[in-house]
Amino acid sequence: MKDWEAAAQRLAAGTVIRPESRWYQPVATTPRHLFVPRWWTRATNGDGEEVWQLRDGASDTEAWMRDTYADTTLVTRVGTLHADHAEAGQTPARGRTGRSTSSSTLPALILTMYRAAWITDTSRLLLTCGSGYGTALACARLDEKQVTSVDVDPYLVHAARKRLAEAGHHPRLEVCDLTGDLPEGTYDRIISTVAVPAVPASWLKALAPGGRLVTTIADTGLVIVADKTSDGGALGHVAPEAAGFMAARHGDDYDDTFPENPPLWQTAQHAEGESITTSRYPLMYVPDTWDVRSTLELIVPGIDHRQHTADDGTRTVYMLRADGSWARATAAGRRDSPTVHQGGPRRLWDELDRIRTWLVVDGDLPIRGAKVTIAPDGTATFSRKGWSSTLT
Template identity: 50%
Template sequence: MNWKSRAAELAEDITHPTSRWRQAVTDTPRHLFVPRWWWAEESGGQEMVVGDGPSREERWLRVAYANRTWVTSIDGQHADHAPDDARTAGRPTSSSTLPGLVVAMFRHARIAPGMEVLDLATGSGYSAALLCHRLGDQHVTTVDVDPYLTQAAAARLADAGHRPDVHTVDATARLPGTWDRIVAMVSVSAVPAAWLAALRPGGRMVFTITGTGMVIGADRTDDGGAVGRVEPYHAGFMGVRHDGTGTYPPGLIEQMPQALTGEGEQVTTGRYPVFDPDCAWELNTQLYLAYGPTDYRYTEEGGRRVLVLVRPDGSWARAEEDDDQPGPTVHQSGPRRLWDGVERLRHFYNTRGYWGPPTLPVRIDPDGTCRITWGPREVVIPQATDYPTN
């Protein structure tokens, strides 16, 4: 199999010629880490179908060396275990992250030779392979909560010639060591105190906040906390899981089904069109900073677009729009009018032409409380009570 030329093309696509990560991307056989995957590209609808690499080698190479994320598990059903004709629809629970994002997270972590690095959320094992190439296996640890993922990744890393430390643990609980750098390829709703405890003096961690596009880089301080900033870069990862079942607990929308079909307390016509939060990083982040965690669900089919927003306080909004509609029909209920807030944010951007400063200062207390300075406000992301601290 001629994978080296494909890997070289990928490296040229996602790295600068002077990048210290270019050779790692060039020399790493990503196809070994994505032998099977779920995708919608060949299903023609909302369902995902299994793609099998070895059965169609040319397609396997095209997929593996594309700068794309490939879903490998849906609601705990890993593509490795699915029949060839399997179809499913559900929530992705594991993936092989697009290589460009992996390299970007490493770049924000400011990794240098001789450092010991924790790759937090093993996934397919590809990110750990890049670290091993750059630093040496003995400097790399990778952890995941899913025992199948760590087992499969360890085997595939060995096939690629690497043997880092691989552990099956809850990434928000006590971690098996301390490191100079922690890079989280999974998002969290609050910073686990365990990460700070595992970060060596002078160390740095890079992570994302669930439900936003915020990438935060923070350096450990003498008091056991960290200081840093929201980086001028946007990214999103799947939310952290606390057990190896391969599934997530029901989200806010599942707990509040009236948001999907209910009339609501107020029905209006919106000013701005329905948007896909997964493609609107900055708006999604501003919504989080203004109103806190917001669960969402976006669907698009046959020219009809629907966005549902739900907050923990019981507020919800549903905006529905067809191609020939002058504005979306908006249903809202609860203590806050979420869609009104979205429209205020969009109006601010349209009239000012910018969201605000490209970076925001961040301070993290030793207990994991994260404080983001957003203009005159301090947005506090509390320590999650269900995160063990030892």
């Protein structure tokens, strides 16, 4: 594609703070379009439904240039259908089964993770692969022999290997589940641009003494930065920048704890609650936050959040959990206190309101900047201001 170099230089100027930064040249000289020849975007069909739409770079070079050299995430796989394999006009499954399962992460966020890792000229890296673009940036910054990149998807590894070679890079690429056994070797930095439910013990074994891991925790906005300690664990903190990545997969698609219409979902929509109250706070959709969402996930993990807006503007937020707990909160206006119905063993909305009260009283939540202590088995304890929570 013509003129990609100028587009890459503009991308570098917009994502790297100073031209003299060691990351400026990697961004300015890496052909991102090479790693994303096709991608998925959101569109609205004739029935007003939101659907995935295939974009093909070769048949629309203007969009290819514009989108791949913008500081944005490009979805490359939805469900089990990679954009590379889709036919013209083909759309992935709709609903909850049509979730994005791989992407090319926005460059600024990749650089945020790399900067947090404090990569040096001699660092041996273990990275997550995806489209291969982030791996290409690392190869442009270091000797490619120092870079190992992994993905659970054999096709993604195959495609990335080919595209990296076209860009002049030949790092070590392996197919593996990031949360399990890692490629043999010792690494100074492990940087994950997929979210993990907890820090895998295999990472701590693979890290060199004093090595650093940088990752996000699934279903939260938490970025953890931690250095390996002499006992085989790690010590670090929650980074000030929030980030969200797709969760690590263990196969072709995600295991769906909550299918589109489970019995609990029917209950949450229509049942009278065992508890019916009026919340003291306006309606909140938890996934739109990062600190409240992250705190709630640590305290009551595994909540499925859904929302609906009726034709008259009335909004309803739902919370469901695999233990049978559910909550439904409805309000006519954005500032109105919602009526809340709750059932099951835990009062999910009450847990949320306790966190919101905490935020109002203290002005922030202790998860911000919390200390993170990771045991050799991966158990992570977050602590700040007398508060603590453990993730296993």
